Amino acid sequence: MKKYEHLEEMYESGSVPWDETDPPPEVIDLAAKLPAGRALDLGCGYGRACIYLARLGWQVDGVDFVTQAIDGAKLRADQAGVSERINFHQSPVTQLNFLNKPYDFALDVGCAHGLIKYEFKAYHQELLRLLKPGAVFLLFAHLNKETEGKNWINENDLLLIFSQGFHLEKVEYGQTQVKDQDPWRSAWFWFRKDL
Template identity: 45%
Template structure:
């Protein structure tokens, strides 16, 4: 009998257990750091927050954050870092799926997703899309980093180049789309930074 494929959740949880998180640098990416210069502090929704590096950085610049991840090990590490940084009053951590955020009320001035949405598909992606549109205020910002895949690479993590327009075109305007290449070890993956603005 063949062993069933681990679920995406199980794969991600195992990565935290193995400390195999190449994305988990001390600072968030420059695109997140630039937010502190570009926008006045407000309410942040940190989607798939991991160990909380975006929330921690922006909390130091006056932001209030609700940070969500579905892996308990990620939230435990994030809680430790939030306490160590002395920002427990500014960063609220939630062990939950980004596809089911009914416990959050918004409106948020900013939503950030670095590397979470690109693993979602089908009903989960639709649920996520509806939550982001519900929670970001009119004229609020949504900063998204996603890996891309080609249409013939079904089953591989990453979204199609058309996915963001298909899912968010009705509710958000595109402010910028910056394609690039993400290098992790030997692996090179096409990726994009999207900055979207919630329609009024």
């Protein structure tokens, strides 16, 4: 099954493991350290990070290509009373020409690891265009196992592509387990756009 149809089916069936009220602690910690500005959430899902940031005074753009995700995110932002601070866009994260720079912060919790290499390069070019010099890009991604094919992100490819225009300030490796599935290697990356 293709990636889009698989994700759409997850939303339609209500099987959405990332459907939590709050974003992950790494997002919450970073948001507490940054002054509010313009933020971009790539693969925003139901918008939990967008809503969290909007409550802190950020102006946020959330992008996701699944209709159900965007519809749900709009509804939740309305219910949270922050819809005037968030614009949700239904689009692939590789084609963001409807967005204008500059953003102070971008985040991606679990979206880019599904992109194939040429899509990932387009995604990187969009971040390069949209982020302010000095802005943080926070990425959570599943990583390929050394022994595995190309299911998720190849860390060497990621670091090579983001060596153009960004520097890596910090990385934290971990494991992610979703329900009864086998655990995946994963990592949080804190990139900063070059000045």
